[in-house]
Structure formats: structure tokens, C-alpha cells
Amino acid sequence: MAATLTALGASTLATGPAAATSAVPAPAAASAPVPAAPAGAQGQAGPGGAPTAESELPARLTAGSWLVADAGTGEILAAKGPRVRDLPASTMKILTALVVLPTLSPETRVVVGTDAAEVDGTKVGLLPGNSYLVRDLATAMLISSGNDATVALVNAAGGRAAVLARMNALAAELGATDTVAGDPTGLDAPGQLTSVRDLAILGRAALAEPAVSRYLTIPRAALPTRDGGRFEIQNHNLLLGTYEGTLGVKNGYTVAAGATFVGAARRGERTLLVALLRAAPNYGADARALLDWGFAHDGQIRPIGTLPAPRPPTGPQDDGAVAVGGPASAAARPTVPGGQSSAGQSSGGQSSGGEGSGVGWVTWTALAITVVALVLTALGHHARQRPARRRARLSHRPRHRRGQRRQAGHRPSQSGTAGSAKPTRREPRLRLVPSQRRPAGRAGGEPAGRSRGGANGGASRQRRRRRPASRA
Numbered sequence: 093m094a095a096t097l098t099a100l101g102a103s104t105l106a107t108g109p110a111a112a113t114s115a116v117p118a119p120a121a122a123s124a125p126v127p128a129a130p131a132g133a134q135g136q137a138g139p140g141g142a143p144t145a146e147s148e149l150p151a152r153l154t155a156g157s158w159l160v161a162d163a164g165t166g167e168i169l170a171a172k173g174p175r176v177r178d179l180p181a182s183t184m185k186i187l188t189a190l191v192v193l194p195t196l197s198p199e200t201r202v203v204v205g206t207d208a209a210e211v212d213g214t215k216v217g218l219l220p221g222n223s224y225l226v227r228d229l230a231t232a233m234l235i236s237s238g239n240d241a242t243v244a245l246v247n248a249a250g251g252r253a254a255v256l257a258r259m260n261a262l263a264a265e266l267g268a269t270d271t272v273a274g275d276p277t278g279l280d281a282p283g284q285l286t287s288v289r290d291l292a293i294l295g296r297a298a299l300a301e302p303a304v305s306r307y308l309t310i311p312r313a314a315l316p317t318r319d320g321g322r323f324e325i326q327n328h329n330l331l332l333g334t335y336e337g338t339l340g341v342k343n344g345y346t347v348a349a350g351a352t353f354v355g356a357a358r359r360g361e362r363t364l365l366v367a368l369l370r371a372a373p374n375y376g377a378d379a380r381a382l383l384d385w386g387f388a389h390d391g392q393i394r395p396i397g398t399l400p401a402p403r404p405p406t407g408p409q410d411d412g413a414v415a416v417g418g419p420a421s422a423a424a425r426p427t428v429p430g431g432q433s434s435a436g437q438s439s440g441g442q443s444s445g446g447e448g449s450g451v452g453w454v455t456w457t458a459l460a461i462t463v464v465a466l467v468l469t470a471l472g473h474h475a476r477q478r479p480a481r482r483r484a485r486l487s488h489r490p491r492h493r494r495g496q497r498r499q500a501g502h503r504p505s506q507s508g509t510a511g512s513a514k515p516t517r518r519e520p521r522l523r524l525v526p527s528q529r530r531p532a533g534r535a536g537g538e539p540a541g542r543s544r545g546g547a548n549g550g551a552s553r554q555r556r557r558r559r560p561a562s563r564a
Contacts, residue, residue: 150381156350156370159288160382163296163356163363167395168289169386174397177270177285178369181344181352182214182237184278184286186294186304187271189234191258192249193303198227200248208243213279213346215240216325219318227307228315234307234342235327239277246276267400268293280348291367293399295341295354299363300402308340314462322466330376331355335383339363343375351375359387 149170157173168174201223209220216238218224224244232241246255259273268290274281298304311333314322331338337358344352351371357364364386366379386393 150378150385153378153381154372155368155375155378157288158369158371158378158382159292159365159367160386161292161296161365161399162386162395163299163365164361166296166399166401168292168397168399169364169389169393169395170382171288171396173287173369174289175270175287176369177287179280179346179349179352180271180278180284180286180291180369181280181346181349182278183291183294183342183344183352183354184273184275184284185233185237185242185344186291186298186342186354187259187263187268187273188242188246188255188276188278189230189304190294190297190301191255191262192245192276193226193230194301195249196226196245198225198230200226202226202229202244202248204240204244205247208240208247211239211243211277213239213277216315217323218244218315222318224315228313231307231310231313232315232325234304234340235310235313235329236325237328237342237344238325239279242277252276263290263294266293266297266403278344278346280346286369288367288369289399291352291354291369292365293402295356295365295367296399297402298341299339299356305340308342309338314466320472321469322462329355330374331357331379334376335380345373353379355379355383357383357387362387362390 153172155172156178157171157176159168159171159174161168202225203223204218204220206220209215209218214237216232216236218229218232218238218240224241226245226248229238229241229245232238233245243252246252249255250258255276256273259276260271263269263271263273268286270285270287271290271294272283272285274284298308309332310327312324312326314324316322328343329338329340330343332340335357339356339358341354341356343354349370351368351373353366353368353371353375355366364383366382366386368375368378371378
């Protein structure tokens with residue numbers, strides 16, 4: 093078995109970048125950060141130095157280099173090419189967040205500039221000239237890898253040059269000596285490199301920093317638009333919601349770098365870290381295999397090295413901090429997302445956020461605020477539409493009534509102006525009324541109309557016809 097692992101390590105090391113094959117340090121004591129071994133794939137060794145059957149590493153791992161470590165103690169359980177330097181892609185945003193977010197209040201508003209809106213790579217669609225809360229920009233940067241949100245935060249924290257200088261200084265302070273930051277977004281830049289050992293260091297620091305860790309388990313969020321609406325973004329971490337106890341941290345991808353990833357998961361009182369460089373797009377398969385292997389051999393693996401101790405958190409202590417560093421006792425661990433101590437969690441690593449979600453109260457609060465905002469937006473839209481619908485109904489009714497009046501016999505005015513027709517009085521009907529002269533020989537008499545068909549009436553008509561003849 094030892095010969096097999098040695099051959100596997102030798103073949104896999106040969107596939108790493110040629111310029112970085114000598115980056116693995118010489119053999120040293122177990123207290124050194126990452127000791128070397130003849131094989132590129134390093135794992136637990138049994139009594140006498142021979143690997144035991146239980147320590148067989150996962151088969152068919154595709155990442156160019158990888159590492160799995162205990163986030164609580166910093167012990168490196170296994171690694172392949174731990175100090176081989178390669179492109180980080182968007183995992184560099186972890187270092188950016190560690191520099192920028194502790195210095196900015198989450199409620200501060202930041203105006204997005206044209207440089208942020210026009211940056212290359214993945215964007216969430218921020219509009220230049222709009223202002224956004226720092227917490228919204230941090231969410232977009234860490235869960236959706238928005239380069240536009242990253243540039244906006246960098247500008248608010250002092251600008252690109254100042255932030256890059258602080259990023260490289262912090263990497264050296266944390267012991268991530270293989271890392272050189274060249275672009276805060278993680279886009280490929282000359283000289284920008286890292287290693288899986290350094291990614292594990294940065295991921296461990298992010299879990300311990302409340303200003304960063306509070307965003308890592310948000311599955312989705314809604315950002316405001318210019319017209320008062322909202323649009324949704326989602327977390328790109330393939331483990332979140334699909335792997336039990338996932339805590340973050342960050343993924344990345346560029347064509348030149350391939351897929352990169354730093355992840356963490358908790359089961360019981362133990363938190364493991366996994367880091368991958370030059371992985372396949374479906375990096376989740378490698379990450380799950382390594383985490384399963386680490387959890388399955390809890391207490392059976394002799395570490396091959398130790399990560400440097402993380403620095404104390406710079407932000408205020410709250411429930412967003414994840415228990416990393418220090419003794420593995422429950423008393424020494426701070427509160428974890430969900431409001432429970434790590435000792436109070438089930439052995440399956442399930443938190444109050446649901447199975448495999450690792451979602452804490454901060455996430456649920458953000459989701460509740462999002463739902464309330466969407467409801468208020470819908471109610472406001474409905475209220476704005478109500479007067480328009482009322483005007484439409486009122487304007488329809490008069491037209492209907494005018495049509496009824498026209499049907500009832502009213503006639504439009506003669507002005508000829510469209511829409512100005514008014515009803516006029518009905519003209520009286522013409523009647524043919526006989527002469528009102530009373531017939532001769534009647535004292536009181538009836539109205540002339542009554543004599544129209546009588547004998548007197550006929551005599552009167554005869555007299556009228558004979559009168560012209562007498563004059564002649």
C-alpha cells in the first residue's frame with residue numbers, strides 16, 4: 093500500500109505547474125507548517141510509518157492540488173501539492189473581504205461608480221450612480237462573486253492600490269506566504285498566485301471573522317433596483333444546502349485557473365476545511381469526498397502538518413463567528429450560527445437552519461427582511477394602481493349615461509363640436525286646428541273643434557264657400 097501511495101503521489105506531483113514543483117519545503121518536524129513527503133498525496137500513517145487500510149485517500153480526485161485540515165486545531169490531515177502555487181480566481185475575494193469588511197459599517201451607503209459597473213467577469217448588475225448598503229454589496233461579493241460589488245467596496249475602503257497593499261500585508265501576517273494579490277476581484281493578474289495551504293489559512297480566518305462569516309451561509313438574497321424593486325442573487329457554493337453542516341466559504345473560476353474552492357463543514361464538535369486548486373467545474377465531488385474521508389477517520393489520522401494560528405477577530409464578536417482555532421472543547425468554542433454552542437449541536441452537525449444548510453439566525457433575519465420588503469413593494473404598487481383604476485371606471489360611466497340619454501330622445505346641440513352635444517327640448521307637434529269662429533245662431537256653443545263633423549260646421553263651410561260669389 094505504501095508503494096502504491098508513493099507512486100500515486102509521484103505521478104500527481106508531475107502534473108503540477110513546472111515553476112512551482114519545488115515549492116514544497118524540505119522535510120521538517122511535525123510542528124512545521126507543511127512538512128514534505130516523497131509522495132505528493134500525503135495522508136495518515138499507522139504504527140511504524142506505514143499507511144493503514146482505514147486511511148486510504150479518496151479515489152478519482154481531479155483537482156491539481158488539494159488539502160483537508162481541521163479548522164479547530166489547524167492540523168493538516170492530508171494534502172497533494174500543498175505549496176504548489178497557482179491562480180486563485182475568485183477565492184482571492186476571501187482576502188479582499190478580510191481587509192475591507194471589518195473597516196466598513198454594514199449600514200453605510202456606497203455609491204457605485206462607472207469603474208465598478210464596467211468591470212470584467214461575473215457581475216450582479218449594479219447600476220452606476222446608485223447607492224447600496226455595505227451589507228448588500230458584501231452579500232453580492234461573497235455569495236454571488238459579483239466583481240462590481242467588490243470594486244465598489246474596494247473604492248469605499250480606500251481604493252485599489254491601498255487595498256492591494258493591505259491584502260498582501262495581511263496575507264504575510266496570517267502566514268499565507270505563497271499568496272500574492274494582484275486584483276481584489278480575483279481576475280487573472282500578473283504575479284497573482286496562491287496555494288491550497290494558503291487558501292485553507294484564508295478560509296480559516298474568514299470563519300473566525302464575524303464581519304465576513306455572517307455572509308457565508310446566505311443561500312440567496314435580494315438587491316434593490318433603481319425603481320424601488322428587488323432582484324434575487326444566489327450562492328454559488330455547490331456544497332451549501334447539499335452537504336450536511338456546510339459553513340461556506342468561497343468558490344472561483346476563470347478559464348486560465350479552472351475551478352478553485354475553499355469550503356468548510358461541521359459535524360458534531362469538529363469543523364473541517366477543504367481547499368482545491370485547478371479543479372473541474374464540478375468541484376463539489378472532490379470537496380465532498382475529502383470531507384467525508386476526514387469525518388470518517390476522526391481521531392484515526394496522524395496529521396502531516398499544522399496551519400498557522402489565526403489572528404484574533406478584528407470585528408465585534410457576535411453569532412456570525414464560527415468556532416475555529418484553539419482547543420477542541422465545547423467550552424472554548426464561541427457561539428455558532430443558529431444560536432447554539434457547538435456542543436449543543438447534534439452529532440450529525442445539523443443546525444437550526446435545516447438539514448445540511450448550516451444557516452444561522454443572521455441568514456433567517458436577512459430572508460425575513462427580504463420577504464417583508466417584497467410584500468411592501470407589492471402593496472405599494474397596488475396602492476399606486478388603485479387611483480388609475482378608479483379614474484378609468486369613472487370615465488367609463490359618463491360615456492355610458494350620455495349614450496342612454498341620446499337613446500331617450502335627447503338631441504345634440506348644433507355647435508358641431510365633438511363631445512359637446514347637449515340635450516334640447518322636444519319641439520311640439522303641429523296640429524291642424526279648425527277655425528275658432530263660432531257658427532251663427534249658437535249662443536254658448538262648443539269649441540270649434542267639436543263642430544268639425546257636425547251639421548252646423550257643415551253649414552258654416554257652405555256659407556264661407558258662397559260668400560265670394562255674393563261679392564261678385
